[in-house]
Amino acid sequence: MGRLFRIWMFWVLFLGLIDPSQASLRPRVSFSQGSSERLLGVYDSPTLKNTTTLLLSTDADTLFVGARDALLSLDVSQPDSITFKDKLEWKASRQNLNTCKWASKKDCGNFISILQFFNSTHLFVCGTNAYGPQGIIIPAESLNASIDAKDAKNCCPYSSTQRNTATIVDEELYTATKVGFFGNKQVISRCHSRGTRNNLELENVPKLLQDPIFISSTQVASEGKILLFFTEVGDLTGDSFVNSFIVSRVAQVCTDDNGGSRVLQKRWTSFAKAQLVCQQGEELQFNKLQDIVKLSPTDNESPDSTLFYGVFTSQWSVSSGLSAVCAFSLADIKASFTGDYKTFDLGGNRWSRQPNTDGKLGTCGLFNDTDRVLSIVKTSFLAEKAVRSVGKKLLLSSTEERYSRLAVQRTQAANGQSYTVLYLLTESGFLHKVVLLAKGPHIIEEIQTFKQPQTVKNILLSKSKGELFIASSEGVFRVPVSNCSAYPNCAECVLARDPFCGWDSETRACATVTGMGSNLQQDVETGNVNKQCKDFKNTAATVTRVAQFNEIVVLPCQSRSRLAEVTWRFLNNSAVPQFPYLQRADGSLVFLITPETVNTYHCMSTEMGFEQIIATFTVILPIIPRSLPPPSHQQPDVTLDSGTESEPIPDYYTTLEFDQSDSEPTTNEKTTADRSGEKQARTNLQSTVNMNTDGKDVVCISQKSYYSEMVAFCLLFVICLFVCVAFVILWSQSIRCNKTTPQKQPKDTESDKIWGTELVEKLS
Numbered sequence: 001m002g003r004l005f006r007i008w009m010f011w012v013l014f015l016g017l018i019d020p021s022q023a024s025l026r027p028r029v030s031f032s033q034g035s036s037e038r039l040l041g042v043y044d045s046p047t048l049k050n051t052t053t054l055l056l057s058t059d060a061d062t063l064f065v066g067a068r069d070a071l072l073s074l075d076v077s078q079p080d081s082i083t084f085k086d087k088l089e090w091k092a093s094r095q096n097l098n099t100c101k102w103a104s105k106k107d108c109g110n111f112i113s114i115l116q117f118f119n120s121t122h123l124f125v126c127g128t129n130a131y132g133p134q135g136i137i138i139p140a141e142s143l144n145a146s147i148d149a150k151d152a153k154n155c156c157p158y159s160s161t162q163r164n165t166a167t168i169v170d171e172e173l174y175t176a177t178k179v180g181f182f183g184n185k186q187v188i189s190r191c192h193s194r195g196t197r198n199n200l201e202l203e204n205v206p207k208l209l210q211d212p213i214f215i216s217s218t219q220v221a222s223e224g225k226i227l228l229f230f231t232e233v234g235d236l237t238g239d240s241f242v243n244s245f246i247v248s249r250v251a252q253v254c255t256d257d258n259g260g261s262r263v264l265q266k267r268w269t270s271f272a273k274a275q276l277v278c279q280q281g282e283e284l285q286f287n288k289l290q291d292i293v294k295l296s297p298t299d300n301e302s303p304d305s306t307l308f309y310g311v312f313t314s315q316w317s318v319s320s321g322l323s324a325v326c327a328f329s330l331a332d333i334k335a336s337f338t339g340d341y342k343t344f345d346l347g348g349n350r351w352s353r354q355p356n357t358d359g360k361l362g363t364c365g366l367f368n369d370t371d372r373v374l375s376i377v378k379t380s381f382l383a384e385k386a387v388r389s390v391g392k393k394l395l396l397s398s399t400e401e402r403y404s405r406l407a408v409q410r411t412q413a414a415n416g417q418s419y420t421v422l423y424l425l426t427e428s429g430f431l432h433k434v435v436l437l438a439k440g441p442h443i444i445e446e447i448q449t450f451k452q453p454q455t456v457k458n459i460l461l462s463k464s465k466g467e468l469f470i471a472s473s474e475g476v477f478r479v480p481v482s483n484c485s486a487y488p489n490c491a492e493c494v495l496a497r498d499p500f501c502g503w504d505s506e507t508r509a510c511a512t513v514t515g516m517g518s519n520l521q522q523d524v525e526t527g528n529v530n531k532q533c534k535d536f537k538n539t540a541a542t543v544t545r546v547a548q549f550n551e552i553v554v555l556p557c558q559s560r561s562r563l564a565e566v567t568w569r570f571l572n573n574s575a576v577p578q579f580p581y582l583q584r585a586d587g588s589l590v591f592l593i594t595p596e597t598v599n600t601y602h603c604m605s606t607e608m609g610f611e612q613i614i615a616t617f618t619v620i621l622p623i624i625p626r627s628l629p630p631p632s633h634q635q636p637d638v639t640l641d642s643g644t645e646s647e648p649i650p651d652y653y654t655t656l657e658f659d660q661s662d663s664e665p666t667t668n669e670k671t672t673a674d675r676s677g678e679k680q681a682r683t684n685l686q687s688t689v690n691m692n693t694d695g696k697d698v699v700c701i702s703q704k705s706y707y708s709e710m711v712a713f714c715l716l717f718v719i720c721l722f723v724c725v726a727f728v729i730l731w732s733q734s735i736r737c738n739k740t741t742p743q744k745q746p747k748d749t750e751s752d753k754i755w756g757t758e759l760v761e762k763l764s
């Protein structure tokens with residue numbers, strides 16, 4: 001049978017285009033850049049070049065931004081805006097610029113490399129000064145005070161392209177960076193030491209640091225230590241994993257250190273390092289640390305339960321995925337540093353074990369110890385035991401995204417339970433908000449922050465403001481951690497499983513959780529809508545689709561949630577069969593109009609066991625009298641079964657997301673054939689159906705203009721139908737049939753038909 005063959009061919013054609021959707025960890029909702037539901041505050045000014053560093057004042061009202069040749073302060077006290085406050089212009093010296101350019105360096109200029117609070121009133125700022133680094137201390141309130149720049153060769157970075165880290169404790173600066181014109185020396189130093197205390201450096205010992213990249217540092221006050229995180233070239237025999245060419249490290253120095261009196265004079269007597277292992281069981285390691293942040297415990301927890309959340313990528317990314325997040329506990333880091341050590345024997349060129357018998361290695365206060373002890377300390381800096389992630393597992397891993405930076409917080413859900421929320425920036429410019437649930441991670445949403453992938457230098461979280469600040473090469477962005485009002489109804493609010501959001505059944509709005517006891521409907525773990533939204537009644541628009549025999553119809557259906565499963569049902573709730581229908585990966589249903597397929601179709605979404613109708617389509621033939629509108633009404637053809645309960649219908653409930661590229665920024669590539677087909681189908685629908693943009697209740701069909709003509713040509717139509725049915729298998733006749741239809745055909749069905757007939761022509 002010719003027609004059956006055509007249907008079959010068309011089915012096969014589309015089947016080949018289905019995206020093999022991976023069932024991996026994916027964001028539930030995606031917001032493209034500029035989406036009105038997730039507004040980004042942006043500050044970019046032509047004078048703001050090469051943002052390098054960010055610092056937020058303690059009241060979170062002022063954001064300091066280090067850039068090239070400038071330091072700015074921005075007013076971020078108002079929720080929607082970032083405004084200029086003050087600026088320090090600080091250029092590199094002419095002489096340095098000349099030398100730098102002569103050496104063909106790429107980053108000649110004064111790049112702000114370190115920006116920290118020196119004390120409660122002043123900032124400490126390092127500028128690279130075209131490879132002649134300087135440091136200044138300036139009042140935070142008036143940046144344009146005259147500056148007194150001091151050379152800071154061992155304390156400030158030379159280059160803007162290498163990563164470095166610094167922490168200030170009690171007006172003393174702890175820096176880890178590469179120094180020198182060629183960046184060939186690595187330092188972990190203490191500068192600006194108070195009173196008679198010594199400035200300190202690392203002793204020059206083999207294997208102390210091997211081409212490190214410094215990632216982050218932080219004070220751990222309970223231990224009197226500074227912890228530093230970096231990656232370096234691994235040592236085949238020194239490290240516990242032979243296959244690690246690059247290893248991630250945690251290192252320590254004590255803040256009370258003052259260097260030895262003879263051995264290790266003006267050198268750290270407390271430096272020690274250990275391997276950080278982010279690995280699932282015995283699988284390949286994620287060995288390259290990209291960023292790591294501290295999550296302090298609550299007041300009634302021991303400081304030992306401080307956690308460090310790190311983003312790692314893998315040298316062997318092909319087999320083990322692109323990136324992973326691991327957490328490390330302070331207790332485990334302490335255990336590693338108080339354990340045994342390894343000593344490098346230069347003569348034998350090998351590592352030997354150095355038992356920590358008297359328990360002195362890795363502790364603070366050794367600077368006052370005997371020369372004998374300090375000689376052992378000097379060569380015993382590598383802890384034998386690696387620090388493994390909490391639970392020896394990954395918190396999450398992604399095969400699709402390469403995460404580069406992160407921020408973390410704990411937040412209390414409506415029921416008082418606290419959850420860890422991670423904000424992960426991808427290299428491609430998306431921000432993923434992830435909540436760690438008992439069953440594993442859940443990506444609540446992704447927000448496109450940049451159109452072009454770009455180097456993100458910094459991400460800062462202000463818990464009090466509930467905002468993230470992101471510094472990239474294109475400016476400074478601010479993103480609120482949540483926008484609960486973007487969830488239009490109880491089901492969406494609960495399904496989001498966002499610990500920040502809960503449904504307020506009194507105000508009938510998705511509201512921000514403001515701590516325990518807020519009487520909001522929320523179920524972060526299981527998103528149980530049936531339990532939380534007792535009076536929720538789903539409403540969906542019914543769209544009437546006028547179609548002709550032999551036309552290929554595409555009924556679009558998109559669930560906003562990418563975790564929802566979209567299915568199509570008949571009115572009697574039985575599933576639409578796979579043949580002669582085709583459900584494409586974007587959720588739309590494609591079929592050829594035959595007498596059997598003129599029907600009513602529900603598009604259903606199922607998520608977390610909750611099923612709802614997203615849209616209902618009634619496909620009708622244009623000439624059947626019962627489809628004609630009664631003359632008294634203007635827009636009678638479509639009914640909205642809005643229940644007594646009038647939940648607002650979100651845009652996506654009405655399903656017509658015409659601009660695919662905007663609404664789905666990360667969809668896998670589609671072939672052009674698929675795209676053009678979709679576009680065609682969308683254009684048709686767009687002209688057939690007018691949807692009110694607030695997703696309210698108006699759905700109308702633009703056919704009133706041909707109504708009267710329709711009646712006049714009714715007879716002609718019927719004749720045409722008979723002709724069509726009779727000669728449906730024969731193509732040429734079917735064209736003749738079309739030509740005999742009245743000219744006042746609605747444009748959309750006309751073009752639709754041409755598209756459909758062309759396709760069928762190609763197939764036959």
Ligand SMILES: *[C@@H]1O[C@H](CO)[C@@H](O)[C@H](O)[C@H]1NC(C)=O
Binds near residue numbers: 036038040483485
């Ligand atoms: C939050 O969502 C609402 C509703 O979509 C929108 O009007 C508002 O602008 C959004 N706010 C932000 C800060 O994104």
Ligand SMILES: *[C@@H]1O[C@H](CO)[C@@H](O)[C@H](O)[C@H]1NC(C)=O
Binds near residue numbers: 049050106107160161
């Ligand atoms: C500074 O920014 C410009 C333009 O964004 C970029 O081309 C250049 O490479 C950046 N320079 C450095 C040293 O980062």
Ligand SMILES: *[C@@H]1O[C@H](CO)[C@@H](O)[C@H](O)[C@H]1NC(C)=O
Binds near residue numbers: 120121
């Ligand atoms: C902070 O340090 C600056 C520079 O040393 C000093 O002038 C200022 O008094 C200090 N402020 C406080 C509150 O200690």
Ligand SMILES: *[C@@H]1O[C@H](CO)[C@@H](O)[C@H](O)[C@H]1NC(C)=O
Binds near residue numbers: 086141142143144145
């Ligand atoms: C900045 O400098 C100008 C002129 O030198 C001065 O009038 C102004 O008060 C200064 N601003 C601040 C905040 O100190």
Ligand SMILES: *[C@@H]1O[C@H](CO)[C@@H](O)[C@H](O)[C@H]1NC(C)=O
Binds near residue numbers: 368
């Ligand atoms: C170091 O030792 C000296 C003399 O033994 C003692 O006076 C001093 O208090 C010690 N310092 C510390 C910080 O332990």
Ligand SMILES: *[C@@H]1O[C@H](CO)[C@@H](O)[C@H](O)[C@H]1NC(C)=O
Binds near residue numbers: 572599
């Ligand atoms: C439901 O309706 C469809 C089409 O109207 C029909 O093909 C199917 O047999 C019906 N299923 C049941 C169980 O009645």
